[in-house]
Amino acid sequence: MSLTAADPFPRRFRAYLRERFPLGSHLSMVVIYFLANQLLAQRLTQPDAPLHLGSFTALGMLFLLCIFFHLRVFDEHKDAALDRRHYPRRLLSRGIITFPELRRAAAAAILLELTAGLLAGPAALLAVVVSIAFSCILLREFFVPEWLRSHFILYAAAHMLIMPLLTATIFSFTTARPFWEAPWLFWAYALADFFAFANWEVSRKIRMPADELPGVDTYSRHLGIPRSLRVLHALRLLNTLLAWLVGWRLQLGLFYTLAVLLLALAASFGIFHFQRHPTAKRAARLEHFGGAYLIFFYLILAAALWLQPKG
Numbered sequence: 001m002s003l004t005a006a007d008p009f010p011r012r013f014r015a016y017l018r019e020r021f022p023l024g025s026h027l028s029m030v031v032i033y034f035l036a037n038q039l040l041a042q043r044l045t046q047p048d049a050p051l052h053l054g055s056f057t058a059l060g061m062l063f064l065l066c067i068f069f070h071l072r073v074f075d076e077h078k079d080a081a082l083d084r085r086h087y088p089r090r091l092l093s094r095g096i097i098t099f100p101e102l103r104r105a106a107a108a109a110i111l112l113e114l115t116a117g118l119l120a121g122p123a124a125l126l127a128v129v130v131s132i133a134f135s136c137i138l139l140r141e142f143f144v145p146e147w148l149r150s151h152f153i154l155y156a157a158a159h160m161l162i163m164p165l166l167t168a169t170i171f172s173f174t175t176a177r178p179f180w181e182a183p184w185l186f187w188a189y190a191l192a193d194f195f196a197f198a199n200w201e202v203s204r205k206i207r208m209p210a211d212e213l214p215g216v217d218t219y220s221r222h223l224g225i226p227r228s229l230r231v232l233h234a235l236r237l238l239n240t241l242l243a244w245l246v247g248w249r250l251q252l253g254l255f256y257t258l259a260v261l262l263l264a265l266a267a268s269f270g271i272f273h274f275q276r277h278p279t280a281k282r283a284a285r286l287e288h289f290g291g292a293y294l295i296f297f298y299l300i301l302a303a304a305l306w307l308q309p310k311g
Contacts, residue, residue: 019090
């Protein structure tokens with residue numbers, strides 16, 4: 001049965017989530033992303049203490065899920081004009097779900113983020129406030145929207161800066177310490193996070209020439225397909241080197257090193273496959289390879305830390 005704007009809000013909101021914010025995939029990313037960085041923070045700050053989960057784990061995951069949702073709502077507002085033109089069948093474009101309703105949902109998410117930070121302690125709350133403030137700056141596009149949008153690569157990189165900040169927030173949830181006290185090796189992994197997410201972001205915005213839409217920015221439009229693929233390879237290399245550095249410094253052993261290397265090779269297979277035979281279908285698969293890489297990237301670190309022998 002098709003939806004109409006007269007249907008109850010919970011039904012329409014569930015449909016919106018399925019279309020634009022699938023809870024299953026987002027929740028799986030939040031869980032493994034938080035766990036990997038949580039265990040890393042514990043190992044770096046309390047090397048002799050056993051790794052453990054706690055109420056801070058659930059609170060931090062709640063924060064991440066909510067901030068990813070409110071960032072999605074912010075993006076809907078920023079891209080409203082383009083989306084109405086190019087994606088008229090989306091629920092928001094058809095008025096099945098409305099902007100005021102999404103604003104109220106985002107406000108509720110931000111309230112949950114602040115509550116999670118408050119319950120986790122002063123350091124976590126401060127990190128949450130900084131993250132929310134930065135997301136508001138992103139919404140305003142650094143107060144130079146026209147100039148920033150005219151420089152697409154800078155625009156994309158600036159928006160990705162929230163990822164190291166979210167990683168730092170995990171440190172505060174985990175350790176109850178201000179994020180600026182995080183050891184340098186934690187920041188090195190936060191940078192690896194940045195490159196991993198950037199790789200996924202570039203992957204999802206590569207199109208065949210026939211599939212480019214007027215006014216829609218993609219990396220393939222601005223850089224061309226060959227250069228965009230070289231960027232993907234460079235980001236994967238930087239990400240892998242930083243992940244290896246963390247593993248080497250923490251003495252995570254051969255399992256971790258080989259797993260990171262094999263994962264990078266497997267993810268790069270999709271890029272090489274597209275390079276040899278570029279098609280629209282294979283271009284779409286680049287995003288899937290990038291997303292799967294993220295899940296396994298964090299899973300490998302979490303498993304290596306959890307299984308690392310003590311002493």
